[in-house]
Amino acid sequence: MGNQSKTLIVVVEKADNNFSAYIQGVDGIIATGATFEEIKRNMADAIVATIEECREFGYELPEELSGEYALVFKMDxxxxxxxxxxxxxxxxxxxxxxxxxxxxxxxxxxxxxxxxxxxxxxxxxxxxxxxxxxxxxx
Incomplete structure (x- = not known):
């Protein structure tokens, strides 16, 4: 069985003064930004930080972040x-x-x-x- 890429849905919503984003079904990973590029960059940074934190402190990595995955951004x-x-x-x-x-x-x-x-x-x-x-x- 080969590694299959998962699709992670990043929900982007209007916040008070900018936009916020979170990954559907994955707790604790959020990002904010004023532009779409900023949200994409900040979400990628938040994912990397979460993976590094899990490795550094021996936390269990959320299953969704193991292996290959693609981010799809969803807005209302x-x-x-x-x-x-x-x-x-x-x-x-x-x-x-x-x-x-x-x-x-x-x-x-x-x-x-x-x-x-x-x-x-x-x-x-x-x-x-x-x-x-x-x-x-x-």
């Missing part, structure tokens, strides 16, 4: 819209998602949570945009 729609507020306009998001601006405003303000179909529609549109941007060379 409200946090995502707030996180990228200065980058995506509601009209731009309406164009690529087909979700009207009023609905997007409700999601961003937390007044309403999107139905699962709307969440998938938003995620699919953003992933498609990301793929398009990755295929462009300047």
């Amino acid at each position: 729609v409200k946090s995502l819209l707030e996180f990228y507020n200065g980058i995506f306009s509601k009209s731009g998001l309406e164009r690529i998602t087909g979700i009207n601006q009023k609905q997007l405003w409700h999601y961003a303000s937390g007044m309403r949570n999107p139905r699962p179909e709307q969440t998938l529609k938003l995620e699919t549109a953003l992933h498609k945009l990301g793929e398009e941007l990755l295929s462009i060379q300047l």
